[in-house]
Structures are given as structure tokens and as C-alpha cells.
Amino acid sequence: MIQHKAIFINGAWVPSTATDVLTVVNPATEEVVAEVPRGTAEDVDRAVQAAAGAFPDWSCSTVERRIEIFIRLARLTEARADEITRTIVTELGYPISTAIRTQTVGAVEELDIIAESLREIAWTEQLGNTTLRREPSGVVGAITAWNAPLRSVISKAGAAIAAGCTVVLKPSEVAPLTAFMFADLCAEAGLPAGVFNLVCGTGPEVGEAIASHPLVDMVSLTGSVRAGRRVMEVGAGSIKRMHLELGGKSPNIILPDADFRRAVVDGIEDAMRNTGQVCGGLTRMLVPRQRLQEAEDLAVQRAQTYILGDPFDPATTLGPVSTAAARDRVRGYIRTGLDEGLRLLTGGPEAPDGLERGYYVKPTLFCGDNTSRLAQEEIFGPVVMIIPFDDEEDAVRIANDSVYGLAAGVWSADPERARAIAAKLRVGRVRINGAPLDKRGTHGGFKLSGVGREWGRIGIEEFTEYKSVIG
Numbered sequence: 001m002i003q004h005k006a007i008f009i010n011g012a013w014v015p016s017t018a019t020d021v022l023t024v025v026n027p028a029t030e031e032v033v034a035e036v037p038r039g040t041a042e043d044v045d046r047a048v049q050a051a052a053g054a055f056p057d058w059s060c061s062t063v064e065r066r067i068e069i070f071i072r073l074a075r076l077t078e079a080r081a082d083e084i085t086r087t088i089v090t091e092l093g094y095p096i097s098t099a100i101r102t103q104t105v106g107a108v109e110e111l112d113i114i115a116e117s118l119r120e121i122a123w124t125e126q127l128g129n130t131t132l133r134r135e136p137s138g139v140v141g142a143i144t145a146w147n148a149p150l151r152s153v154i155s156k157a158g159a160a161i162a163a164g165c166t167v168v169l170k171p172s173e174v175a176p177l178t179a180f181m182f183a184d185l186c187a188e189a190g191l192p193a194g195v196f197n198l199v200c201g202t203g204p205e206v207g208e209a210i211a212s213h214p215l216v217d218m219v220s221l222t223g224s225v226r227a228g229r230r231v232m233e234v235g236a237g238s239i240k241r242m243h244l245e246l247g248g249k250s251p252n253i254i255l256p257d258a259d260f261r262r263a264v265v266d267g268i269e270d271a272m273r274n275t276g277q278v279c280g281g282l283t284r285m286l287v288p289r290q291r292l293q294e295a296e297d298l299a300v301q302r303a304q305t306y307i308l309g310d311p312f313d314p315a316t317t318l319g320p321v322s323t324a325a326a327r328d329r330v331r332g333y334i335r336t337g338l339d340e341g342l343r344l345l346t347g348g349p350e351a352p353d354g355l356e357r358g359y360y361v362k363p364t365l366f367c368g369d370n371t372s373r374l375a376q377e378e379i380f381g382p383v384v385m386i387i388p389f390d391d392e393e394d395a396v397r398i399a400n401d402s403v404y405g406l407a408a409g410v411w412s413a414d415p416e417r418a419r420a421i422a423a424k425l426r427v428g429r430v431r432i433n434g435a436p437l438d439k440r441g442t443h444g445g446f447k448l449s450g451v452g453r454e455w456g457r458i459g460i461e462e463f464t465e466y467k468s469v470i471g
Helices: 041-059 063-079 081-092 096-118 149-163 177-189 203-212 225-238 260-271 289-303 324-339 392-400 415-422 456-461
Strands: 006-009 012-015 021-026 031-037 124-127 130-136 139-143 166-170 196-198 218-222 241-245 251-254 284-288 343-346 364-367 383-389 407-411 429-432 464-470
Touching: 006 041, 021 081, 031 081, 031 177, 041 130, 041 139, 041 166, 041 196, 041 203, 063 081, 063 096, 063 149, 063 177, 081 096, 081 149, 081 177, 096 149, 096 456, 139 149, 139 203, 149 166, 149 177, 149 218, 149 456, 166 203, 177 196, 203 218, 203 225, 218 225, 225 241, 251 260, 251 392, 260 284, 260 289, 260 383, 260 407, 284 289, 284 392, 289 343, 289 364, 289 383, 324 383, 383 392, 392 415, 407 415, 415 429
Parallel strands: 139 166, 139 218, 166 196, 218 241, 251 284, 251 407, 284 383, 364 383, 407 429
Antiparallel strands: 006 012, 006 196, 021 031, 124 130, 130 464, 343 364
């Protein structure tokens, strides 16, 4: 079992003031695989003081120096790819067949994109007699998610460091182990002491201490709407900038002229990524009413091909959900769907056959309308709602009938028709005909999906402020 007894402050591993530990559980076996310190407000204060002390020098570092460090970080991460992948599979249950590409290779790709994007930013701009400067926001508190544990750290802490900020990171206590690796990688890459600091702990103890600390200038969080509201409340006392990614209930509009089989199959695959534990997953499939039966048949066929089991087995294509509480919550939603009278197409709330251990949930499909709880609330598990629409106007209405606005998909034989519909959707990202994600674009949403954007040049610029120098 891995035992981390220290936290990372001012470039060194130092003892936590904590007397308790947090356990990391393998969701496939239900076994404890690691212990990490249950950090304290005192730990946070030490980390923030270190970050504040490092800020004056790092904020004045050259763009070329930052580029060099991120290139080194990418190569060092690449060199530890196997260890990183195995760690993510162990702490998250992500099937190894896809974790390599989506988590580890994706992390390296994001580091390289940060290095490239630094060259694209206009750090100064002349507007008449005014020189407009982009300057780093200051000390950033980064509170990251468990469902893409290393990539979430890079999207937040990495982008903030690239902007010239210094960082105090609270990784998710569910899957913190790759964040500890990232601290070592930062030191090995030559990042100055105090620029990156790590304190593991719970949201109420460590997250709130970060959000309320007077020397923290900005907070970036990925989490639930409840967590986002709480961070905004706690940070309001010192008027901090907030950068929040809070989830979604994303629609996937399949028009009658689309390549129907491909659209439905791709839609199920997107929604089932990481066992449905992706905030931008297309979990509402909107299909023409006259082709509803065809869509249901295709969706069921695809859902029933998933192989649940040991995430380290290359044959496994669907792993467990993250925790026992998550398993119980998702199965509870499935029971709610049955109680509401939704039509169950496949799956259900029972444990999958042959899996006595692990937090597994059957891939489950329902058909119903957009008023149900399962169509309105983020489930964060392998559950998809298929919803019929009457025409394009109806499809857009249903798609926008949500408190969330993170992502969407549109499928049509006419890409211009699809783009015209995309323009009417109140979401932060729309994929046309299954186009792959481009991390040089942006990730973030409207409405309850949050505030601000991640990835690429714009993701770095989120951690900067404008200064006008006149004359």
C-alpha cells in the first residue's frame, strides 16, 4: 500500500500538521490502496505563504523560460507514462485499454499544448496611447476533480503556472495519487520552489481554507454545483475571482438526415466514457420521433456490448464508478426512473452478474421526455436518456431546456445545417458529426455549468488580468 505522509510546500516534501489520514480505495476491488494526509487549515496557510513568497519572481519570469519548463514537464510525464496509467487505473477504475490514450497521453498532449499556446498570447497590445498588458492574477487556489485526476491538475494548476501565477493545489481525495507525482515532476522540471504547492484534504477542511485565505487571489474549481456555490460564498469575503467548471446534462441532437447508425453508436460511446463519469458526456440523446424505435434498437445493441470487469484486463471496456456512494447514487437514479414510469431499454439497478466486488453499475438506457429527473439532473454514471423530438425547433427547445450548458452534439448530413442549430444552443462546446475534441479550443459552459474556460491559449489567459499603462 502507498503511504504519502508529507505534503509539498515551497519545493519540498514536509510533514503535514494533520493527525488523520484519508484512504484511497480501488473501486474495482474495494481494497484500500493508499493513505494520504488529511490536511489542515494550518497546512493551507503554510502553502499559501510559500506561493505568495514565490509570486514576485515567477510572475516576472520570461515566456521562454515557462515554455522550456512545460516542454520538460511533458517529456518527464511521457517517461513515466506506464506508472501514471497504472496509478489512474488503480485509484479510478478506468479501463487500461482507454486510460492510456485518454488520461496519460492526453495529459502529455495538454502539457505540450500549454507550451505551444504560450507563444500565441498577446502579452502586450498597443491601443492608441495605452499599452495594454496581460499580467498573472496572483496566487491561485486550484481544487481539482477525480474523474481525470492528472489532466484536471494540468488544466488548472498547469495553466495558472504558465500564466505566471503561483498555485496551491487541493487534489480530489478520491484519486489524489497522480497529483503527488505531478509535484515530483514539477521539481524535476526545474520549477522554482513555492510556485507549485500541494495540500491534500477534504473540501470543508482544505478547500474552504484555500477559498477563504486572504492571500489567495483566484480560485479554480471543478466539481458539483453545490461545491461551486460554496466556494463562491466562502471567497466572497475577499472578492476573489472564480473559475468554475460544474458539470452538465448535455444533449446530442441527431437529425433525420444524419448517418443514423454512426450517430447513435457514437453517442452511446461518448456518454459511457469513464463509466459515464464525464461532465461533458452526451447523456441526453435527442432523436426524431419517427425514428425512435430505430434509435432505441441501435443504442441497446451498443450498450449491451460493454464488458464490465477488471480494469487491468485489456478486454474490459467499462469499469466501476468511483466510490460506494457514487454506485448507490447512480442505482438510486435508475430506481427513480422506474418509479417515474420511464421506459427501461436495457440495464437496471441490480448489480451486474458475476461481479461480487467493486462499485459496478450496469450500462442503462431509458426512453422518456425531458421533464423527468433523469433528463434534468446530472447522474454521473452510465445512464443515458433517449428523448424524441418532432422537428428542429422542438429539438433546440428540448436541448436548451436544462439548468446546465456545458456541451452538445449535432448530427446532420449537411454540416452547415448542423452549425446553424449549434448557434442556437446555450452551451460552451458543440461537436458536429462526432468531431473529436480539440484541446486548443475551450472547455467550460453556460448557466450552472460554470464560469470561465479551460484548455489552450484561452485557458491560460483565464489566469491573467489586464493592466492599462497610459502615456
